[in-house]
Amino acid sequence: MAARVLTVTSGKGGVGKTTLAANLAVALAMQGQRAVVIDADVGLRNLDVTLGLENRIVYDLVDVIEGRCRLRQALVRDKRLSELFLLPAAQTRDKSAVRPEDMMRVCESLREQHDFILIDSPAGIEQGFRCALAPADEILIVTNSEVAAVRDADRIIGLIEAEEQGPARLIINRIEPDMVRRGEMLGIADVVELLSIDLIGVVPEDKAILVATNRGQPLAFSSDSSLARRAFHNIARRLRGEDVPFMTLREPRVWERFFRFVRSGRD
Amino acid sequence: MGLDAITIKGIRQGLLVTLGEGDWSAELRALEARIGASPSFFRGGRIALDVGSRGLSRFEIEEARVLLARHQVELWAVASTNPVTEVAVQELGLVVFIEANLGLPHPSASEAAPEEGEELSVEGLVVRRTLRSGQSLRHPSHVVVIGDVNPGAEVVAGGDIVVWGRVRGLVHAGALGDEGAVICALDLAPTQLRIAGYIARSPEEQRRKPVPEMAAVRGGRIVAVPWHGGAQ
Numbered sequence: 001m002a003a004r005v006l007t008v009t010s011g012k013g014g015v016g017k018t019t020l021a022a023n024l025a026v027a028l029a030m031q032g033q034r035a036v037v038i039d040a041d042v043g044l045r046n047l048d049v050t051l052g053l054e055n056r057i058v059y060d061l062v063d064v065i066e067g068r069c070r071l072r073q074a075l076v077r078d079k080r081l082s083e084l085f086l087l088p089a090a091q092t093r094d095k096s097a098v099r100p101e102d103m104m105r106v107c108e109s110l111r112e113q114h115d116f117i118l119i120d121s122p123a124g125i126e127q128g129f130r131c132a133l134a135p136a137d138e139i140l141i142v143t144n145s146e147v148a149a150v151r152d153a154d155r156i157i158g159l160i161e162a163e164e165q166g167p168a169r170l171i172i173n174r175i176e177p178d179m180v181r182r183g184e185m186l187g188i189a190d191v192v193e194l195l196s197i198d199l200i201g202v203v204p205e206d207k208a209i210l211v212a213t214n215r216g217q218p219l220a221f222s223s224d225s226s227l228a229r230r231a232f233h234n235i236a237r238r239l240r241g242e243d244v245p246f247m248t249l250r251e252p253r254v255w256e257r258f259f260r261f262v263r264s265g266r267d
Numbered sequence: 268m269g270l271d272a273i274t275i276k277g278i279r280q281g282l283l284v285t286l287g288e289g290d291w292s293a294e295l296r297a298l299e300a301r302i303g304a305s306p307s308f309f310r311g312g313r314i315a316l317d318v319g320s321r322g323l324s325r326f327e328i329e330e331a332r333v334l335l336a337r338h339q340v341e342l343w344a345v346a347s348t349n350p351v352t353e354v355a356v357q358e359l360g361l362v363v364f365i366e367a368n369l370g371l372p373h374p375s376a377s378e379a380a381p382e383e384g385e386e387l388s389v390e391g392l393v394v395r396r397t398l399r400s401g402q403s404l405r406h407p408s409h410v411v412v413i414g415d416v417n418p419g420a421e422v423v424a425g426g427d428i429v430v431w432g433r434v435r436g437l438v439h440a441g442a443l444g445d446e447g448a449v450i451c452a453l454d455l456a457p458t459q460l461r462i463a464g465y466i467a468r469s470p471e472e473q474r475r476k477p478v479p480e481m482a483a484v485r486g487g488r489i490v491a492v493p494w495h496g497g498a499q
Contacts, residue, residue: 147418151400151418151419152400154399154400154401154417154418154419155399155400155401155419157399158398158399158400158401158402158420159401161396161399194415194417194418194435196397196415
């Protein structure tokens with residue numbers, strides 16, 4: 001079966017695209033999928049650091065495109081999962097080194113050998129974004145529950161619609177349930193209502209994600225039962241077509257349980 | 268005279284401006300005067316220029332492009348029945364606009380030329396999608412949007428604007444100077460509301476239950492009146 005190409009993008013920087021792409025790739029590979037993740041952020045590469053594979057890079061995406069190596073030579077196999085590969089970006093070049101048709105050619109050659117090709121898009125709406133978007137079968141829009149990130153996500157969705165690409169699905173990242181409840185951030189429902197595309201995942205803010213990323217050991221690997229880790233694995237399962245219900249992001253408090261109990265007694 | 272001879276029509280790709288029969292430099296001056304009369308309508312827009320049967324050089328077309336660029340208007344296409352002009356247009360990297368295969372089927376682009384003395388086509392434009400951040404819709408006549416106008420999107424119309432959905436972006440009705448234009452929406456919570464030369468912001472109150480509203484200029488300012496059904 002030929003691979004599906006998924007582009008992870010957001011418009012705004014700093015919403016957690018790279019961390020999400022790394023964790024989704026890990027989760028997919030742990031679920032037995034053959035996954036490649038491509039760093040399309042040429043000149044500002046960091047997916048390799050997130051995955052802890054920095055010191056294994058020999059060739060990169062630009063080397064492949066410019067014919068200095070074969071595609072297979074540039075793929076970095078993960079040290080923990082044999083079915084997970086990274087195609088790193090060049091660090092010493094810039095976005096002009098890659099054209100949309102180059103990305104399409106690279107993805108075409110990867111399709112046969114893998115199940116999922118994830119592309120980590122750079123922020124912005126310029127050439128780098130265009131290259132990451134060109135080969136996409138599906139698009140994952142990442143946003144936070146803050147007004148600026150949602151506005152940029154809306155812009156990106158508009159551009160994708162204009163290119164007649166998609167479907168685009170939404171991941172709300174780094175959500176703080178307590179702040180949403182206090183009305184200090186947009187709620188999940190507000191974001192989905194404004195962007196009006198399908199929601200495929202909600203990832204709660206968790207400091208463990210940052211710690212794991214800094215160690216080059218994405219949280220999706222860990223064996224703990226944190227909500228964030230479960231969220232990554234749930235998104236991966238939904239990408240594979242499973243119907244996974246959305247989890248509640250925190251345990252209900254004692255008095256809330258009590259009220260629910262009282263209410264259900266009345267009905 | 269030039270000023271009256273210029274007509275503006277809304278087409279799918281933006282605006283189609285048809286110049287009169289006069290001398291080229293006179294027509295350009297007339298075009299500039301026309302833009303100067305309602306700059307906010309044209310600013311940021313894209314124009315296809317219909318130059319009729321006149322034969323133009325690259326230099327003359329470039330002149331028009333520079334003039335438009337000075338008013339922040341992009342010239343993207345030129346319509347002409349003259350082969351010399353068409354070649355010059357292509358050499359400049361612009362599109363040769365052919366009404367028959369671009370922007371159609373679209374009533375406001377395909378209908379017969381406006382009647383004598385009537386500057387704008389009267390047909391409205393119906394847009395059946397949500398306008399997202401960064402998207403801009405410009406039309407010389409009325410606009411109906413079936414969908415939302417999200418924050419960061421803008422609708423600029425010479426006539427009325429009706430939105431069957433939420434308005435959270437910028438809407439400007441009567442942008443060619445018509446103070447009688449109105450804006451109607453199911454939920455009117457725009458970033459900014461403009462009618463002709465008037466500008467208003469939404470009141471900074473708590474979000475209430477959305478009620479359909481109509482905004483119009485009354486007594487020198489923009490007033491929004493909720494619609495509650497029943498007799499008005």
